[in-house]
Amino acid sequence: MAAAIRVNWNPTYMALDRQVGGGTFVVDTIGFNDKTWLDRVGHRHSEELHVVERFRRVDHDTLQDDITVEDPKAFTKPWNTYVIFALRPDWEILEHALRDNANFDENLQMQGQSK
Numbered sequence: 001m002a003a004a005i006r007v008n009w010n011p012t013y014m015a016l017d018r019q020v021g022g023g024t025f026v027v028d029t030i031g032f033n034d035k036t037w038l039d040r041v042g043h044r045h046s047e048e049l050h051v052v053e054r055f056r057r058v059d060h061d062t063l064q065d066d067i068t069v070e071d072p073k074a075f076t077k078p079w080n081t082y083v084i085f086a087l088r089p090d091w092e093i094l095e096h097a098l099r100d101n102a103n104f105d106e107n108l109q110m111q112g113q114s115k
Contacts, residue, residue: 023056024054025055026052026053026055027052027053027055028050028051029050029051029053030049032045032049033047034049038069044074046071046073046074047073048071048073049071049074050069050070050071051067051068051069052067052068053067054066060087061087062084062085062086062087063087064084064085065082065083065085066082067080067081067083068080069081
């Protein structure tokens with residue numbers, strides 16, 4: 001069981017996460033700023049956004065990510081969804097690193113997505 005950790009984070013574009021163990025890999029993410037969208041349609045969120053993802057193997061070839069999203073300033077109640085990933089043994093997974101806030105506002109403006 002993971003202990004709750006509350007820290008005064010400086011909000012960022014990609015937030016901060018805490019990872020805990022068990023039979024499921026849990027990513028508990030807080031610390032978002034309000035400059036991004038939840039989806040490609042443009043649904044907004046606030047700095048109160050809290051996302052919990054629970055990754056688990058359904059079977060040898062299947063990974064499921066159960067997602068809980070809560071944001072009391074943007075939604076009336078938390079909502080849940082999930083994503084299924086199929087094993088692709090011939091795929092190469094590349095590392096992606098993001099320098100937070102580096103030209104992010106400019107990129108959003110160029111894509112017509114600025115706040």
